[in-house]
Amino acid sequence: MTEITRQHCKDLDAQDPLAAMRDAFHLPEGVIYLDGNSLGAQPKGARAAFDRTIDVEWREDLITSWGKAEWFTLPERLGDRLGRLFGAAPGQVVVCDTTSLNIYKALRAAMGLRPERRVIVSEKASFPTDLYMIEGATMGSDYETRLVEPEGDIADLIDADVAAVLLSNVDYRTGRLLDMERITRLAHEAGALVIWDLCHSAGVLPMEMDAMGADFAVGCTYKYLNGGPGSPAFIYVAERHQAEARQPLSGWWGHAAPFAFEAEFRPVEGIRRFLCGTQPILSMKGVEAALDVFEGIDMQTVRAKSVALCDLFIRLVARHPGCADLRLITPEAAEERGSQVSFAFDEGYAVVRAMIERGVIGDFRAPNVMRFGLAPYYLRYEDMFDAVEIMAECIAARPWEDSRFAQMAAVT
Numbered sequence: 001m002t003e004i005t006r007q008h009c010k011d012l013d014a015q016d017p018l019a020a021m022r023d024a025f026h027l028p029e030g031v032i033y034l035d036g037n038s039l040g041a042q043p044k045g046a047r048a049a050f051d052r053t054i055d056v057e058w059r060e061d062l063i064t065s066w067g068k069a070e071w072f073t074l075p076e077r078l079g080d081r082l083g084r085l086f087g088a089a090p091g092q093v094v095v096c097d098t099t100s101l102n103i104y105k106a107l108r109a110a111m112g113l114r115p116e117r118r119v120i121v122s123e124k125a126s127f128p129t130d131l132y133m134i135e136g137a138t139m140g141s142d143y144e145t146r147l148v149e150p151e152g153d154i155a156d157l158i159d160a161d162v163a164a165v166l167l168s169n170v171d172y173r174t175g176r177l178l179d180m181e182r183i184t185r186l187a188h189e190a191g192a193l194v195i196w197d198l199c200h201s202a203g204v205l206p207m208e209m210d211a212m213g214a215d216f217a218v219g220c221t222y223k224y225l226n227g228g229p230g231s232p233a234f235i236y237v238a239e240r241h242q243a244e245a246r247q248p249l250s251g252w253w254g255h256a257a258p259f260a261f262e263a264e265f266r267p268v269e270g271i272r273r274f275l276c277g278t279q280p281i282l283s284m285k286g287v288e289a290a291l292d293v294f295e296g297i298d299m300q301t302v303r304a305k306s307v308a309l310c311d312l313f314i315r316l317v318a319r320h321p322g323c324a325d326l327r328l329i330t331p332e333a334a335e336e337r338g339s340q341v342s343f344a345f346d347e348g349y350a351v352v353r354a355m356i357e358r359g360v361i362g363d364f365r366a367p368n369v370m371r372f373g374l375a376p377y378y379l380r381y382e383d384m385f386d387a388v389e390i391m392a393e394c395i396a397a398r399p400w401e402d403s404r405f406a407q408m409a410a411v412t
């Protein structure tokens with residue numbers, strides 16, 4: 001096995017077509033940020049976008065900014081720009097609310113489109129909010145929820161009773177990537193609809209939602225899209241479903257004539273019917289600044305670097321004697337994983353905390369997963385080398401014997 005040197009990694013950086021993209025982000029000195037799958041780094045343009053909104057649009061122009069600064073149409077304007085990153089033609093995406101709320105809206109809309117069916121299919125290992133929202137959306141009804149086991153095949157659960165299938169294409173713990181086209185096809189063959197949770201793929205994985213015939217998708221903008229803490233989520237509804245699809249959070253922003261103040265709800269035509277009420281304009285500006293960074297960027301180039309970074313990270317850990325006790329739980333085959341690398345290690349929490357103290361920020365997911373999200377726009381190959389060296393040093397120091405790491409923090 002040939003050794004991988006730091007110089008070799010620096011050479012890869014010198015040839016990196018995305019190297020300049022790093023300059024679009026603020027990255028604290030001395031930090032290697034491997035948690036872009038939880039909260040992305042801050043785009044440098046965010047400050048100017050917030051300043052403009054606070055100093056001019058809000059302070060000077062006040063209420064007129066709903067029209068003058070086009071605040072009112074931000075959800076669909078941002079949605080159209082975002083849709084380009086996952087193969088959605090304009091008019092099918094709005095940026096709004098939270099992923100949890102958008103899951104609820106999509107689920108209830110899908111259930112309404114398949115009124116004679118009573119089964120929802122999902123995964124036992126889903127990010128919990130997805131399962132909680134199924135519970136909420138089916139509360140008090142006679143729906144059955146079928147959950148596929150981690151090693152099971154979703155195909156076995158899909159039949160003519162299934163109204164909707166709700167799945168994350170990239171698993172938040174392991175990074176495993178599902179075959180979206182196959183599952184969408186299987187569901188459609190059975191007459192069911194699919195809702196894709198793209199939280200761990202939007203902005204980092206090229207996808208063709210329209211071409212694969214997707215029905216619904218949701219996701220957040222604060223991870224790989226770098227929209228900022230709590231930035232609004234998005235929802236995609238394929239154009240062919242929009243006329244029939246109804247969502248239950250029928251607030252006035254989804255009304256056909258919101259300023260007619262009619263007593264009865266009449267959904268507007270098109271994707272805006274998936275809005276509920278007033279959107280957080282300041283937070284939306286973070287999404288706008290984040291999308292500016294992606295202008296002119298080809299998602300295939302992003303994916304190529306993401307794959308290369310993950311491969312390098314996996315190889316560096318595999319070769320390092322100091323990391324011998326870590327068990328890779330992310331698929332080694334690039335086509336089967338998203339943009340993260342995770343290891344199972346019983347003492348992983350203390351190791352992640354010790355690494356953070358040394359400036360290498362990853363995260364931990366119970367019960368024993370050390371998780372590293374690799375954002376290709378601001379990470380360098382040399383960062384992979386340094387991160388693994390520091391990880392090995394941290395493991396060697398046995399941080400699990402340090403009482404400071406005995407108690408788990410509220411947010412891990």
Ligand SMILES: Cc1ncc(COP(=O)(O)O)c(C=O)c1O
Nearest residue numbers: 098099100127129168172199220
């Ligand atoms: C797959 C997945 N879905 C949903 C969420 C959360 O949604 P929300 O923005 O509503 O907190 C997350 C992460 O927080 C996630 O990883």
Ligand SMILES: Nc1c(O)cccc1C(=O)C[C@H](N)C(=O)O
Nearest residue numbers: 037038039127172173199365411
């Ligand atoms: N959404 C988060 C939050 O509100 C606080 C802390 C972390 C998050 C996350 O995004 C967690 C993330 N969805 C995960 O995959 O674990």
